[in-house]
Amino acid sequence: MSDRPAILGGAPVRAGKSWPSWPQSDGTERRRLQAVLDSGAWSSAQGEEVERFVAEFIEFQGARHGIAVTNGTHALEAALTACEVGSGDEVIVPALTFVATATSVMSVGATPVLVDVDPASCCIDPAALGEAITDRTRAVIAVHLAGRACDMDALTSLCADRGIALIEDCAHSPGTRWRGRRTGTIGEAGGFSFQQSKLMTAGEGGMVTTELGATPTSAVSGTAPGITTSSTARTCG
Numbered sequence: 001m002s003d004r005p006a007i008l009g010g011a012p013v014r015a016g017k018s019w020p021s022w023p024q025s026d027g028t029e030r031r032r033l034q035a036v037l038d039s040g041a042w043s044s045a046q047g048e049e050v051e052r053f054v055a056e057f058i059e060f061q062g063a064r065h066g067i068a069v070t071n072g073t074h075a076l077e078a079a080l081t082a083c084e085v086g087s088g089d090e091v092i093v094p095a096l097t098f099v100a101t102a103t104s105v106m107s108v109g110a111t112p113v114l115v116d117v118d119p120a121s122c123c124i125d126p127a128a129l130g131e132a133i134t135d136r137t138r139a140v141i142a143v144h145l146a147g148r149a150c151d152m153d154a155l156t157s158l159c160a161d162r163g164i165a166l167i168e169d170c171a172h173s174p175g176t177r178w179r180g181r182r183t184g185t186i187g188e189a190g191g192f193s194f195q196q197s198k199l200m201t202a203g204e205g206g207m208v209t210t211e212l213g214a215t216p217t218s219a220v221s222g223t224a225p226g227i228t229t230s231s232t233a234r235t236c237g
């Protein structure tokens, strides 16, 4: 192997090789999907699969609560809403991320404020973040980019000192640990994505994890217009 990267004239390590296809599946997914189709219980309020997945996922992550949502963008919106971020507030986000980190802030009526990332980690630079805090800063969204954990010691201390909510964008970081704790369990809430390109994928999907004392009702009511029981149970008692 060359001691220089290909961009600086070294030999490309992947020359002539294609990337593995993603996502991958075997008969397991087909079998489980077929079982859901056959059960006739296709909604999360009636079937048991989503509930089971949430329970297994939060156990793996070491999170207190989890709420399945439609996608990672919605997970961030729900987390922001649960932290009561809204019109007139500023939310600090890293300049290097997927656009949804910032658009979720706009969706709840707040203003995203972009700050630089640390070139060594590609995660938000705590020093730049400190300089961007104003009286209107209500939350920070820390993105654990490409599976690398942000400096959660620095971010937690910056946010806690000023009463700012710390939300973790964990779209790339299921399984990532910071000092032994999995991402999504260190700040007030974490947002995960199960979109096609992600490490753990369902094609689409997302999850909010939170350490807040009770499951935030604002997050639940945003998932399936507040519906948590079957239509029969709601109408027939």
Ligand SMILES: Cc1ncc(COP(=O)(O)O)c(C=O)c1O
Residues within 6 Å of the ligand: 071, 072, 073, 074, 097, 098, 100, 101, 143, 169, 171, 172, 192, 193, 194, 195, 205, 206
């Ligand atoms: C860092 C980051 N945040 C949020 C999202 C949004 O997730 P989704 O596409 O599931 O809405 C993505 C990816 O798509 C992402 O890469």
